Amino acid sequence: MTLAGLDVTLLGTGTSTGVPVPACSCDVCCSNVPQNQRTRCSLLLTYAGRNILIDTATDLRQQALREKLDTIDAVLYTHTHADHIHGIDDLRPFNKRDAGPIPVYADSAAIAAMRQNFAYIFAPPQQHLYRPRLAAWTIGGRFSLFGLPITPIPLLHGNGTALGYRIGPLAYLTDCSAIPPASLALLAGLELLIIDALRFRPHAAHFHVAAAVAMAEKIGASQTLLTHLSHEVDYRLHGAGLPEGIRFAYDGLKQHLKFDPAA
Helix, strand or coil: CCCCEEEEEEEECECCCCECCCCCCCCCCCCCCHHHCECECEEEEEECCEEEEECCCCCHHHHHHHCCCCCCCEEECCCCCHHHHCCHHHHHHHCCCCCCCEEEEECHHHHHHHHHHCHHHHCCCCCCCCCCCEEEEECCCCEEECCEEEEEEEEEECCEEEEEEEECCEEEECCCCECCHHHHCCCCCCCEEEEECCCCCCCCCCCCHHHHHHHHHHHCCCEEEEECECCCCCHHHHHCCCCCCEEECCCCCEEEEECCCCC
């Protein structure tokens, strides 16, 4: 980890089923290519010694062990679909005895859903002892976290919504089927764009590959990684056909971005 910049680790790059898909014998699910082994979508940001998660994916335990992750300082949530939040209980080992609760950030609807669906976590302390200690914060607009400027990016996700995030030169836009004009205006001058590209056929709630590529070219980031990939996507077979500067993401991929928020 280099203090003079932002380190990005793609913890998981798969869709809600993960890849391989249980009970599937397609070529990708039977592949021994490491980049075709996809846990559920999440991202790790490391800046100035702090670790920030985007989403607690269903496979968080597996991802944390793989990356030898020993601290989590905050979590940003995109939305509350199961594959993006159901690893929340795996935050327990990251509660340090001498530290306060881990702050988690989401929009108001997501915070309300979390309090309802994970009441054992957010109930008063005397009711439940063996649980993550979390402090919920509602996102109302741009804010700063450990010196990083965080800009929420409202997205359309089928008939619902989700949040993407811009952090300096990076934008993370998973689970989206459209980007409203006001949100698109927040994405100029990116060095790295990470964007949803579920499969090759159109989907009601996600960009498919062609739509994601077209959006990436419109945004114009220096580099684009396509994530939230299903078992229709073969990393080697299909990756060769992508335009220059655009490639498929894979679990464990790391990027270092030069970034000085004071500049």
